[in-house]
Amino acid sequence: MTNRRSFFRKTFLTAGTLSLTSFFQKSLAEDISQALLDLNNLSPEAAAQDEELWRRIQQAYTTSNSIINLNNGGVSPQPKVVQDAANRYYTYCNEAPSYFMWRVLDQGREPLRAKLAHLAGTDPDELAINRNTTEAVNTVIFGLNLKAGDEVILTKYDYPNMMNAWRQRERRDGIVLKWLDFDIPMESDDEVVAKFKAAITPRTKVLHITHMINWTGHIMPVKRLCDLAKANNLYSVVDGAHTFAHLDFKISDLGCDFFGTSLHKWLCAPFGTGLLYINKQKIKDVWPLLASPEGQEDNIRKFENIGTRSFAIEQAIGSAIDFHQAIGSARKEARLKYLKQYWVDQVRDIDKVRFYTSTKPQFSGALFNFGIDGKDAGPVHNSLFSTHKVHTSPVKYEKVNGPRITPHVYTSIYDLDRLVEAIHMAAKV
CATH class of the missing domain: 3.90.1150.10 (Aspartate Aminotransferase, domain 1)
Incomplete structure (x- = not known):
């Protein structure tokens, strides 16, 4: 008890020490950190309860x-540590924007790319950092060289922004969309794979696969569908908006050609952050939505030529990854x-x-x-x-x-x- 009293006396009465508010903030942060450490001593099953x-x-x-x-x-809140990081970087940028944004924070993109790649189980040169799943998957939808008569297989339960993108290509380029329907709730991977397989013809070029159906939460058999695409020399485009940092998997486990996700959902990263994965061998097959310099045909960074972006929220993604990994x-x-x-x-x-x-x-x-x-x-x-x-x-x-x-x-x-x-x-x- 004497030690406790001495501790509090030193904490609150000594000039220049923490205020009452900041003390409890620090105490709370320490408790959260300890909880995360304690969690890591438990199996997933024990931790869950x-x-x-x-x-x-x-x-x-x-x-x-x-x-x-x-x-x-729809979008998840960020832990305070992520909010604080974004605010800190934003304040920092405002001290001299063109210097601190372009010459300092911009240099953090490659370390961040490597950190994201470690979480995703991919090569850093296969990941582009962007704003959300729609941007990522639309980049692929509009970037692939498809011509009139080429077929794309997708389902009635895919995400509206993706369906609208494919419909626009249908109107603009004359591609053919083949829509699959399913009973709800779905409880047979074999049935899903069989329907995709039955829809493939010699003119089929793409399987569009939603990893987790946004309407219901159903988890599709993505690995089997990507294997099916590969066996038929087709592109596999995966919408992973609701699975990244929600389910325990690596993008590299899926065997897909393309994968897009939003980091502001289950990773709890800043609003308006996402990523695009493209298998290294397929980068050259996709045109960027916004023009890139010549010579970047095989470079994943060709998809990041968007002009001025928010460096603050981009760099704060790193804190969201740390929090996720701590759990x-x-x-x-x-x-x-x-x-x-x-x-x-x-x-x-x-x-x-x-x-x-x-x-x-x-x-x-x-x-x-x-x-x-x-x-x-x-x-x-x-x-x-x-x-x-x-x-x-x-x-x-x-x-x-x-x-x-x-x-x-x-x-x-x-x-x-x-x-x-x-x-x-x-x-x-």
Whole structure:
């Protein structure tokens, strides 16, 4: 006790030491750091259920207490350490923008590229840093040399921005789009692969594959589909918006030619950050959206000639990677799946509640969609928010008609208990 009193006396009374506010900020940071260290001593299965540790890690976020945000699939909040990094770099740039942006922070892109490549399991020379999945995948869609009559196989459940890009190429260049449909929920990889395989003809050039369906959270058999593309000498384009830093995998594991993702989703990087992966042998096959100098045909950096960018948020990606790695990809996936299963198990037997996503762990992660028979997604979404301030994403599209629920690592069990209460009320009305 004497030592404790001496510590606090020295901390608060000595001139030039920390203020009360900064002391507790430092104490909180130390507690979060210790929680991350403790987490790394646990297996993914044990870590997923350690509520005390996750409560401490949740303090790394500055999320609102006035709503329960279960739409992290749209964009996720950043831990404060990432916010602080972006703000610090931004302030630094404003001291002399043309000097500190172009001559200092711009020099950090290659170390950042290497750090991202380490996380992705790729060669740094296969990764371009950009703003989001749409930019990444659209770069490939518009950059490939396709001609009238060439076929692209895709599904009705791909992301709208990607479907619209392919439709524009259809109108502009006369390519042929072949749309696949599936039963919802999907629970057979064999059926998915068989449908793609049956659609291939001698004129097929591209398989467009969404790694995790944004409407429902279904995980597609990407490796098998990429192998199918390779066996038929086709390009494989993967939309990985919802899987990178959500599921425990390496891009190199998939065997794809192209992969795009948003880092501001599950990695919790600054808003408007993403990456494009292109197999080194295929870089020359893609024209950049914005012109690059001659001589860059085989250089992944030809996709980064966009003029002035936000160097501050780009460099802060590094802090998001550090935070993610401190948790660990396997432990993060296990926790996210645990959170999904926690609330799903409590509502599966509610009268009129139906699932548009499989509950089997191999087919879904944190992203899940449910509906209430007789009600559209919008009113159900509104009910969840009006009664319990639960923010979701309503989906009424094709065979899906319900709110999309996406918790993240900062989501508490209390938050999910409130979601369950809200679903009970919505189903009774």
